[in-house]
Amino acid sequence: xxxxxxxxxxxxxxxxxxxxxxxxxxxxxxxxxxxxxxxxxxxxxxxxxxxxxxxxxxxxxxxxxxxxxxxxxxxxxxxxxxxxxxxxxxxxxxxxxxxxxxxxxxxxxxxxxxxxxxxxxxxxxxxxxxxxxxxxxxxxxxxxxxxxxxxxxxxxxxxxxxxxxxxxxxxxxxxxxxxxxxxxxxxxxxxxxxxxxxxxxxxxxxxxxxxxxxxxxxxxxxxxxxxxxxxxxxxxxxxxxxxxxxxxxxxxxxxxxxxxxxxxxxxxxxxxxxxxxxxxxxxxxxxxxxxxxxxxxxxxxxxxxxxxxxxxxxxxxxxxxxxxxxxxxxxxxxxxxxxxxxxxxxxxxxxxxxxxxxxxxxxxxxxxxxxxxxxxxxxxxxxxxxxxxxxxxxxxxxxxxxxxxxxxxxxxxxxxxxxxxxxxxxxx
Numbered sequence: 211x212x213x214x215x216x217x218x219x220x221x222x223x224x225x226x227x228x229x230x231x232x233x234x235x236x237x238x239x240x241x242x243x244x245x246x247x248x249x250x251x252x253x254x255x256x257x258x259x260x261x262x263x264x265x266x267x268x269x270x271x272x273x274x275x276x277x278x279x280x281x282x283x284x285x286x287x288x289x290x291x292x293x294x295x296x297x298x299x300x301x302x303x304x305x306x307x308x309x310x311x312x313x314x315x316x317x318x319x320x321x322x323x324x325x326x327x328x329x330x331x332x333x334x335x336x337x338x339x340x341x342x343x344x345x346x347x348x349x350x351x352x353x354x355x356x357x358x359x360x361x362x363x364x365x366x367x368x369x370x371x372x373x374x375x376x377x378x379x380x381x382x383x384x385x386x387x388x389x390x391x392x393x394x395x396x397x398x399x400x401x402x403x404x405x406x407x408x409x410x411x412x413x414x415x416x417x418x419x420x421x422x423x424x425x426x427x428x429x430x431x432x433x434x435x436x437x438x439x440x441x442x443x444x445x446x447x448x449x450x451x452x453x454x455x456x457x458x459x460x461x462x463x464x465x466x467x468x469x470x471x472x473x474x475x476x477x478x479x480x481x482x483x484x485x486x487x488x489x490x491x492x493x494x495x496x497x498x499x500x501x502x503x504x505x506x507x508x509x510x511x512x513x514x515x516x517x518x519x520x521x522x523x524x525x526x527x528x529x530x531x532x533x534x535x536x537x538x539x540x541x542x543x544x545x546x547x548x549x550x551x552x553x554x555x556x557x558x559x560x561x562x563x564x565x566x567x568x569x570x571x572x573x574x575x576x577x578x579x580x581x582x583x584x585x586x587x588x589x590x591x592x593x594x595x596x597x598x599x600x601x602x603x604x605x606x607x608x609x610x611x612x613x614x615x616x617x618x619x620x621x622x623x624x625x626x627x628x629x630x631x632x633x634x635x636x637x638x
Contacts, residue, residue, distance in 0.1 A: 215240045216616050219250050220264040220586060222597055226271055226560045227575035230597040235261065236269055238582030242615030247576050264586045267610055270601055272330025272583030273537050274563035274574050277420075277475050277496035277525025280320030280344070281305075281313050281336040286529035294426050294505055295439040301530055310338065317344035320535075325350075325620040327606040329537055330583040330613075331564070331573045333473060333496065333525065335393045335420055339380050342390060346383040351583070351614055353567060355393035355420040355473075356380060358408060362449045363401045370407050377415070387581070387615065391418035394467070396425070397433050397458050398440040405465035418471045418568065420496075424458040424484070425476035426507050433461045459484035468493045473566065475525070477515070478507045485511065485518045494521040494566035497558070499543035501527035512548040523563025536605055545602070552598035582616035585609060 216238045223234025225247055235253040237245040246253045255261070285304055308316070317340035324332060332352035334341045342354035356376045360369035373392060384390050394400040394408040412419050424430065431438030436451035444451060455461035459480055462468055470492040477495055480488070488495070497510055515522055524540040526532055537559045545555035557563075564574030573581050588608045589600050612620040 214616070215245075215256050215259045216582070216613065217253070217255065217259050217261045218264065218269055218584060218586070218613075219261050220267045220269045221589065222268040223247060223576065224268050224270045224597050224601055225576035226556060227577055230268075234269065236576055236582075236584055238584070238613070238616035240616075242582050242617070244576060244578055244580050244582050246578060264610060267586045267588050268597060268601060269576070270328070270585050270587055271560050271575050272573065272581075272585055272612065272614065273328045273559045274331045274333075274523060274567065274569070275324065275329045275525055275535070275537050275559070276333045276473065276494075276523035276563050276566055277498055277527055278320070278324070278332045278334045278341075278535070279336055279528035279530070280324070280332065280334050281317045281338050281340045282528040282530050283316040283320035283323065284529070286533045292506065293439075294507070295428055295443065297505070305338075310340070313338045313340040314343060317341045318348060320529075321345060321348050321350050322620070323535060325612045325614070326609060327535055327537065328585040328587065328609045328612055329535070330585070330619075331567070331569065333420065333567055335395075335422075335475075339376060342380050342383045342388060345388050346385065349387075349614060349617060349619070351387035351573070351581070353389040353391050353418060354380070355391040355418070357393045357395050358404070359395050359399045360404045361399055361401055361444060362447065363403045366401065366403050366407055369400075369404055370411065373408065373411065377417070389418065391420060393420040393422075396422035396429065397452075397461055398429050398443075402452055402461070402465045405462065405467050409466045409469075413469075413471070418473065419467065419469075420473040420475060421462060421467060423462060423474045423477055424479040425502075426505070427479070430458055430479045433458050457481065457484050459487055463487055463491070470494075471568075476502060476507070476510065478502050478510045480511060480515075482514065485514055485520065488515075489518045489520055492521075494523070494568075496525040496566065497522055497544055498525045498527040498531075498540065499547060500540055501531040503543070504531055504533075509547055512544055516548055516550075521562065521566040522558060523566035524558045534606075538602060538605055542602060552596060552602045556598055556602055582613060584613045586611040 223231040337357040432440040468491040560574040
């Protein structure tokens with residue numbers, strides 16, 4: 211789903227993959243892809259296409275959120291617990307109480323909330339199928355990983371039958387901007403045999419994989435020592451604890467899950483050997499610093515991951531974990547953990563995030579031939595001389611308008627349409 215051709219002009223254009231452009235413009239063709247980016251004076255004027263002006267703003271690429279659970283929209287602030295295992299149990303209860311219609315409505319609202327916050331591509335995990343349907347119906351973009359569960363090895367056949375049925379049912383919602391993947395949920399909710407079966411199925415079908423991995427102490431206790439809160443849950447269900455592994459990363463590696471088509475989510479409890487393994491497998495990482503902090507999991511070794519050359523993007527996780535989806539706040543938190551400059555921090559939700567999802571060159575930058583996913587961000591007055599600092603300091607309240615493939619999907623009511631030739635000039 212694309213829009214009509216557009217020509218956008220602002221005080222600044224920040225392509226991310228190229229230096230900022232003063233008084234810049236972006237032209238998006240009727241196929242939804244970018245035709246030209248550059249100084250306004252050098253960017254062509256397609257016949258019959260007026261220039262939309264955004265004074266006091268910067269045009270930036272649509273942000274890329276490497277980990278969401280948009281079907282949980284509306285659950286922010288509903289669960290309060292310092293006990294992660296108890297938190298998960300309560301979350302499952304709240305999800306089970308929702309009807310299919312409720313989940314779909316929540317997913318649609320989640321997509322719209324993303325657009326209002328400048329996010330145009332999501333990597334979403336969920337088990338209801340609501341998010342891929344919402345993206346399809348609303349004209350969104352992203353990868354939706356169908357979750358599958360089954361900690362008991364005796365559940366493998368049942369879990370795989372469920373997964374195959376879901377993948378078949380959701381196939382019609384796949385399109386040029388929407389991909390389907392699979393997610394054997396986490397080491398505490400999927401058995402080693404299930405991991406192996408899912409990985410084999412996914413690779414035969416050409417589906418990307420996402421896994422929650424090395425997120426919590428309780429998870430590590432389970433796979434390393436066979437103890438802790440998750441082990442106690444397994445014991446009550448008469449499920450044998452897995453064969454001990456050195457770490458959760460090793461546990462998944464020996465199950466054949468890690469690879470260039472795999473997105474590992476969280477990775478708080480990963481050591482130097484784990485990072486070397488991930489680098490050798492070219493496994494990408496979704497880093498969610500604010501969720502990790504809110505759940506008191508600890509701080510992921512972001513600097514070491516980046517130094518090892520891992521493909522890393524930031525994600526928000528769900529509103530149930532962070533309350534509000536603010537991807538630039540995640541980038542600012544990651545900046546501190548990774549000792550990054552503003553440009554490198556912004557890359558974690560643009561170019562680097564796109565690379566982590568296998569979408570490099572398609573999204574995350576303003577470049578000719580890429581998708582016309584653009585966000586107009588209001589610059590604070592005065593703003594730092596460094597445009598990267600200015601953009602990184604912004605948030606959802608500063609988003610003026612958002613386009614997905616050239617189609618406007620959000621505009622704040624406080625910033626009406628203004629075209630070239632109107633009385634207020636650019637920069638006023």
